[in-house]
Amino acid sequence: ETGVTQTPRHLVMGMTNKKSLKCEQHLGHNAMYWYKQSAKKPLELMFVYNFKEQTENNSVPSRFSPECPNSSHLFLHLHTLQPEDSALYLCASSQESGDSNEQFFGPGTRLTVL
Amino acid sequence: GQNIDQPTEMTATEGAIVQINCTYQTSGFNGLFWYQQHAGEAPTFLSYNVLDGLEEKGRFSSFLSRSKGYSYLLLKELQMKDSASYLCASMDSNYQLIWGAGTKLIIKP
Numbered sequence: 001e002t003g004v005t006q007t008p009r010h011l012v013m014g015m016t017n018k019k020s021l022k023c024e025q026h027l028g029h030n031a032m033y034w035y036k037q038s039a040k041k042p043l044e045l046m047f048v049y050n051f052k053e054q055t056e057n058n059s060v061p062s063r064f065s066p067e068c069p070n071s072s073h074l075f076l077h078l079h080t081l082q083p084e085d086s087a088l089y090l091c092a093s094s095q096e097s098g099d100s101n102e103q104f105f106g107p108g109t110r111l112t113v114l
Numbered sequence: 115g116q117n118i119d120q121p122t123e124m125t126a127t128e129g130a131i132v133q134i135n136c137t138y139q140t141s142g143f144n145g146l147f148w149y150q151q152h153a154g155e156a157p158t159f160l161s162y163n164v165l166d167g168l169e170e171k172g173r174f175s176s177f178l179s180r181s182k183g184y185s186y187l188l189l190k191e192l193q194m195k196d197s198a199s200y201l202c203a204s205m206d207s208n209y210q211l212i213w214g215a216g217t218k219l220i221i222k223p
Contacts, residue, residue, distance in 0.1 A: 004156075042118065043201070043213040054122075090156065101209055102147070105156035 002026055005092050006011035012112045013081065021076040021109045023091030031096045032074040033103065034066060037088040049074060050096055081113045118214035119141045120192045120202050125220045126192055134187045134200050134217045142207020146178050149201040153217065159199055160187070180206045189219075 004025045013019050025032060029043055034046040046060045049068040063085075064075040088110050092103040117139045126132040138146065147166040149157040149204035163169055163185060175188040187200055197218040206212055 012134065041124070041217060042215045043203075043211075045210060048210070096209070101144075101205065102159050102162060105158070107156045 004091060004093055004104050006089075006106035006109055008109055009099055009107060010110045010112075012114065014114050015076070015081060015083075017081075018077070018079040019088055021091075021111075023074040023076075023106055025072055025074075025091075025093035025104070025106075026094075027104060029032065029093040029095045029104070031094045032068060032071070033092040033094075034074065034076050035090040035092065036092055037108070043090070047076075048080055050104055078111075081111075083113050086113045116204075116206065116212045118202055118204060118212055120200075120214040120217045122215070123218045123220065125143060125222060126189075128192055128194060128221055128223050130192050131188065131190050133220065134189075134202075134203035134219065136185045136187075137205060138185070138202070138204040138212070138214075140185050140204045140206040140212050144207065144209055145204040145212065146176075147201075147205065148176055148185075148199050149203065149205040150188045151201060152198045162199075165190065192221050194221050194223070 006020045007042045009077045013108040033048050036044045047066040063080050067075040090108045094101050094103045120136045134142050143186045145162055147162050148160040150160050151157040161176035163176050166178055168177045178185045201216045202214040203211040
């Protein structure tokens with residue numbers, strides 16, 4: 001595997017379900033991100049982890065719970081979601097080196113909440 | 115507040131040139147990014163500008179004016195595969211990317 005991978009690619013869940021999204025980066029980066037992408041809206045940054053420590057939480061509802069067990073893996077645990085949470089969830093990674101900090105994205109998980 | 119503005123949609127003809135504009139207002143500035151996103155796929159990096167001027171990379175060029183808070187992406191010799199959304203993002207003082215909503219570019223034969 002190369003780059004940033006995400007599983008599952010598609011997920012349909014009810015409002016009472018609990019599910020988890022997984023992201024893995026194979027680039028040796030030290031920062032990982034969760035974004036939410038809704039149609040015709042800017043990418044919304046949800047969480048940032050630098051060296052496994054959460055450094056950003058942009059007022060995300062507690063029904064979204066991130067976990068970063070190591071610098072290569074990032075999870076997003078979901079529970080009691082709402083239909084408006086249906087969106088594309090993108091994971092990204094970057095190397096916080098003071099250069100361009102270019103972010104590399106995974107293919108995303110298309111989430112539908114019924 | 116922080117804000118990125120770019121047109122919602124543009125249409126151009128195969129073989130032609132198109133310029134996608136972006137204006138930004140962010141708390142601090144550490145560079146301007148352009149990403150390409152095909153429908154159903156991940157955004158992929160196109161360019162990064164931190165100094166004023168034009169950066170050319172093959173058929174794609176990106177321009178930055180920091181004093182005007184303005185950037186553009188120039189696509190030459192358009193191909194059908196260039197049909198995609200183009201995302202402008204400014205990196206703020208905390209090194210976080212502030213994203214525009216994207217410009218959907220439609221290429222017609």
